[in-house]
Amino acid sequence: xxxxxxxxxxxxxxxxxxxxxxxxLNPQFFALTWRDGHLYxxxxxxxxxxxxxxxxxxGMTVVIATRGIDISVGAVVAIAAAVAASLIGGKLVIVxxxxxxxxxxxxxxxxxxxxxxxxxxxxxxxxxVASVGIQPIIATLILMVAGRGIAQLITGGQIITIYxxxxxFIGAGHLLGLPFALWxxxxxxxxxxxxxxRTALGLFIQASGGNPAAARLSGINARGxxxxxxxxxxxxxGIAGLMISSNVKSADGNNAGQLLELDxxxxxxxxxTSLLGGRFSLRGSVLGALIIQTLTSTIYSLGxxxxxxxxxxxxxxxxxxxxxxxxxxxxxxxxxxxxxxxxPLMALWWAAKGDWDQAHKIVQDESDAKAAWVxxxxxxxxxxxxxxxxxxxxxxxxxxxxxxxxxxxxxxxxLLGSGKT
Amino acid sequence: xxxxxxxxxxxxxxxxxxxxxVTALQDxxxxxxxxxxxxxxxxxxxxxxxxxxxxxxxxxxxxxxMRLAGREIRPESPQAAQALGIATVYQxxxxxxxxxxxxxxxxxxxxxxxxxxxxxxxxxxxxxxxxPLQIELDPDRTLGEYPVAVQQMVAIARAVSQxxxxxxLDEPTSSLDEAETERLFTVMRRLKARGVAILFVTHFLEQAxxxxxxxxxxxxxxxxxxxxxxxxxRLQLVSLMVGxxxxxxxxxxxxxxxxxxxxxxxxxxxxxxxxxQPLDLTINSGEVLGLAGLLxxxxxxxxxxxxxxxxxxxxxxxxxxxxxxLHSPRDALNAGIAFCPEERKTEGIVAELSVRENIVLALQxxxxxxxxxGAREQRELAERYIAALGIKTADxxxxxxxxxxxxxxxxxxxxxxxxxxxxxxLDEPTxxIDVAAKQEIMERVLALCGEGLAIVFISAELEEVLxxxxxxxxxxxxxxxxxxxxxxxxxxxxxxxxxxHDAATEQAA
Numbered sequence: 002x003x004x005x006x007x008x009x010x011x012x013x014x015x016x017x018x019x020x021x022x023x024x025x026l027n028p029q030f031f032a033l034t035w036r037d038g039h040l041y042x043x044x045x046x047x048x049x050x051x052x053x054x055x056x057x058x059x060g061m062t063v064v065i066a067t068r069g070i071d072i073s074v075g076a077v078v079a080i081a082a083a084v085a086a087s088l089i090g091g092k093l094v095i096v097x098x099x100x101x102x103x104x105x106x107x108x109x110x111x112x113x114x115x116x117x118x119x120x121x122x123x124x125x126x127x128x129x130v131a132s133v134g135i136q137p138i139i140a141t142l143i144l145m146v147a148g149r150g151i152a153q154l155i156t157g158g159q160i161i162t163i164y165x166x167x168x169x170f171i172g173a174g175h176l177l178g179l180p181f182a183l184w185x186x187x188x189x190x191x192x193x194x195x196x197x198x199r200t201a202l203g204l205f206i207q208a209s210g211g212n213p214a215a216a217r218l219s220g221i222n223a224r225g226x227x228x229x230x231x232x233x234x235x236x237x238x239g240i241a242g243l244m245i246s247s248n249v250k251s252a253d254g255n256n257a258g259q260l261l262e263l264d265x266x267x268x269x270x271x272x273x274t275s276l277l278g279g280r281f282s283l284r285g286s287v288l289g290a291l292i293i294q295t296l297t298s299t300i301y302s303l304g305x306x307x308x309x310x311x312x313x314x315x316x317x318x319x320x321x322x323x324x325x326x327x328x329x330x331x332x333x334x335x336x337x338x339x340x341x342x343x344x345p346l347m348a349l350w351w352a353a354k355g356d357w358d359q360a361h362k363i364v365q366d367e368s369d370a371k372a373a374w375v376x377x378x379x380x381x382x383x384x385x386x387x388x389x390x391x392x393x394x395x396x397x398x399x400x401x402x403x404x405x406x407x408x409x410x411x412x413x414x415x416l417l418g419s420g421k422t
Numbered sequence: 423x424x425x426x427x428x429x430x431x432x433x434x435x436x437x438x439x440x441x442x443x444v445t446a447l448q449d450x451x452x453x454x455x456x457x458x459x460x461x462x463x464x465x466x467x468x469x470x471x472x473x474x475x476x477x478x479x480x481x482x483x484x485x486x487x488m489r490l491a492g493r494e495i496r497p498e499s500p501q502a503a504q505a506l507g508i509a510t511v512y513q514x515x516x517x518x519x520x521x522x523x524x525x526x527x528x529x530x531x532x533x534x535x536x537x538x539x540x541x542x543x544x545x546x547x548x549x550x551x552x553x554p555l556q557i558e559l560d561p562d563r564t565l566g567e568y569p570v571a572v573q574q575m576v577a578i579a580r581a582v583s584q585x586x587x588x589x590x591l592d593e594p595t596s597s598l599d600e601a602e603t604e605r606l607f608t609v610m611r612r613l614k615a616r617g618v619a620i621l622f623v624t625h626f627l628e629q630a631x632x633x634x635x636x637x638x639x640x641x642x643x644x645x646x647x648x649x650x651x652x653x654x655x656r657l658q659l660v661s662l663m664v665g666x667x668x669x670x671x672x673x674x675x676x677x678x679x680x681x682x683x684x685x686x687x688x689x690x691x692x693x694x695x696x697x698x699q700p701l702d703l704t705i706n707s708g709e710v711l712g713l714a715g716l717l718x719x720x721x722x723x724x725x726x727x728x729x730x731x732x733x734x735x736x737x738x739x740x741x742x743x744x745x746x747x748l749h750s751p752r753d754a755l756n757a758g759i760a761f762c763p764e765e766r767k768t769e770g771i772v773a774e775l776s777v778r779e780n781i782v783l784a785l786q787x788x789x790x791x792x793x794x795x796g797a798r799e800q801r802e803l804a805e806r807y808i809a810a811l812g813i814k815t816a817d818x819x820x821x822x823x824x825x826x827x828x829x830x831x832x833x834x835x836x837x838x839x840x841x842x843x844x845x846x847x848l849d850e851p852t853x854x855i856d857v858a859a860k861q862e863i864m865e866r867v868l869a870l871c872g873e874g875l876a877i878v879f880i881s882a883e884l885e886e887v888l889x890x891x892x893x894x895x896x897x898x899x900x901x902x903x904x905x906x907x908x909x910x911x912x913x914x915x916x917x918x919x920x921x922x923h924d925a926a927t928e929q930a931a
Binding site: 148201202204208211212215216217218219221279382383384385386410 | 466729763768769770775786790793795825837867
């Protein structure tokens with residue numbers, strides 16, 4: 002009952018339905034096989050393909066939580082890929098009659114440089130937003146446009162092919178049977194969850210996004226926070242750039258990460274984080290990214306032409322957004338409780354719907370003990386414990402100490418059990 | 423003073439209005455005669471706006487009768503009121519800055535010829551509307567090219583060109599400078615000479631006295647007086663506005679016992695262009711310093727400078743005799759200064775976050791990102807303050823937006839007490855809070871003062887300021903005008919200082 006109130010309920014349900022639909026269309030869909038020490042299967046494939054999007058969506062989540070947006074992530078993906086590829090590029094040399102690749106720069110150094118470049122891009126965005134005061138969408142539009150040019154400059158206008166096999170591990174390697182990219186995503190998620198819950202960053206970001214003026218007056222360094230958040234988002238785009246370029250063994254300044262920013266924003270909103278900032282959900286964004294990737298895979302497996310893919314995506318997003326809108330849900334489900342309900346139950350129905358006033362109105366007109374019990378519950382919801390105490394006495398019920406959800410269910414079961422309606 | 427007309431233009435009797443359980447107007451009475459400028463005054467929330475909204479058909483009245491030139495009226499919309507001859511010009515000009523002056527004046531009633539707009543007639547009619555006000559404008563120019571003051575006059579021209587018998591000006595001067603105000607007054611005098619009755623809503627005393635024949639004062643939704651302005655002294659006017667329910671109850675006794683005061687903070691020449699003239703302030707530990715003054719006197723501005731919420735552009739602050747530079751609230755927080763802002767909703771609470779998160783916010787900001795308060799510490803802290811301040815909430819995890827105003831305010835105070843500040847600045851901490859909660863909040867804060875906390879207390883309620891402060895600084899027109907120990911003052915004396923210069927002469931009389 003209360004599960005549906007979780008902001009992640011609807012996206013999770015949609016993902017589940019998509020998976021079930023796949024399972025019906027393709028009986029092999031859920032099959033997992035163990036081959037050469039790796040786990041294989043359609044599910045693993047979807048997860049693996051979603052890795053770059055999940056990565057970028059996680060970075061985007063914190064930016065959106067501050068009431069911002071970063072539409073340059075696709076371009077930053079291209080820049081990171083270009084830096085890594087051009088540094089690793091090197092030459093093919095013949096050693097012992099075999100073609101061997103000699104990187105011009107050691108791989109760790111190249112990776113570090115690529116990530117640093119991406120973080121620097123994010124830092125630039127953050128400075129524009131926090132210090133210069135440009136609106137986030139405009140500030141990041143600058144890099145969105147310029148970024149692809151920068152990437153092309155780095156690659157010299159070519160698609161750079163990478164021949165260095167160790168580099169392929171990032172996007173195509175396996176660790177403990179699972180794709181390495183998934184471990185990267187898991188590590189990122191764990192790190193961010195830790196920062197959110199075990200440091201004050203979660204609180205500061207949500208406070209700044211929820212009410213910037215109040216956050217400032219509470220002593221939060223909003224500027225530093227914003228710069229850090231954008232730089233972090235750039236860094237996640239850099240990681241995604243490494244994944245993508247490693248997976249396709251090349252860096253294409255023009256097409257790498259194309260439209261990734263839009264998918265990332267979609268993933269975040271699908272996951273229940275509001276574009277208005279404030280509360281954010283990391284799990285939700287991962288869920289959102291998985292929905293997008295599952296849908297894409299489903300459409301391909303159905304043999305639908307790729308051009309139609311985007312239309313399907315748009316339609317699905319439309320549906321999920323509607324489901325997430327509380328108003329729409331209310332209008333979809335009954336707008337009034339089933340007739341014939343006893344007044345106290347009807348009040349509880351309204352209370353569960355979040356219409357406290359309507360619920361209160363009903364119990365106010367009733368005088369029996371059942372209504373008094375619901376009345377007490379309503380005042381407890383409101384936080385007026387003194388008033389609630391009075392009604393508990395009227396109802397002859399002990400003052401509830403458990404959670405509101407538990408009490409709601411307790412009253413409902415008690416009332417349903419007592420009166421046959 | 424009055425015209426010879428025997429019948430008032432407007433006669434409102436016994437107007438009552440309430441919104442879901444809140445009484446906004448009670449038995450309000452307002453009478454205007456032809457050719458009269460009538461000032462409507464009162465503090466914020468006194469009911470002026472509600473009265474005007476009832477009069478102009480925005481809200482229907484719950485009770486009472488309204489007569490316009492003797493005929494009973496019941497306007498159901500602003501358009502209906504306009505058609506009856508009630509013209510209104512609001513504080514914010516609501517014209518279209520991207521259209522021409524003429525289009526703005528005649529919008530909605532453009533003269534037509536053969537179905538097409540007759541632009542020559544538009545121009546002629548626009549000039550005709552501007553002419554009696556003696557405003558010289560090019561009717562073809564875009565309105566936005568003119569300064570706000572001129573736009574306001576265009577709004578007036580538009581309003582009165584529709585045969586207005588009654589013109590309502592709702593705080594028309596709040597965004598005008600002196601010269602512009604004078605121009606507006608000239609226009610008002612011309613309209614007055616033509617027999618238009620003008621209801622002039624303002625909170626500037628000077629302007630009310632300069633323009634109004636009579637003054638109606640409102641407080642708490644009631645009309646508390648209607649007087650010819652020549653017979654109403656400033657002192658009486660301010661008394662009426664702020665109300666004086668002076669109970670001779672032992673005021674000094676209510677004050678917190680004064681610990682040995684020790685200078686904590688000294689501000690000298692602290693000021694900011696356009697908001698506060700440089701002033702000196704000394705704040706002592708264990709003492710409540712009251713800042714008194716009318717709305718716009720600079721009391722909030724002073725508080726914001728002391729907290730670094732706004733940057734001072736002159737003067738210096740010393741804390742414990744060491745210079746203190748306040749670039750941001752963060753600096754103030756680190757120096758042990760706390761500030762509960764006046765606007766609880768827009769500057770205080772983060773509505774979607776829980777009571778717990780709202781309470782720990784400032785303390786956590788002071789500790790920084792990595793010295794994180796653990797879940798249990800946060801919960802204990804929140805529960806301690808919920809109990810200590812009597813915050814009514816289902817639990818610490820309830821979003822603060824769901825709490826009542828008083829409980830939100832207590833949570834914001836808790837946020838600051840949690841930082842264990844040395845100086846607590848309270849800007850209207852009891853505004854919009856019911857009486858019991860008010861009392862409770864003040865008692866708890868004063869108890870802390872007894873333990874050595876320095877408090878700067880701002881309130882529009884004189885009684886409250888007198889009641890709780892040890893020392894009072896009075897501000898008027900963005901200037902410090904007096905500093906007095908509270909025990910030497912009574913409410914009348916404080917009123918006199920707030921009201922300004924003519925008070926002294928009156929006392930002599």
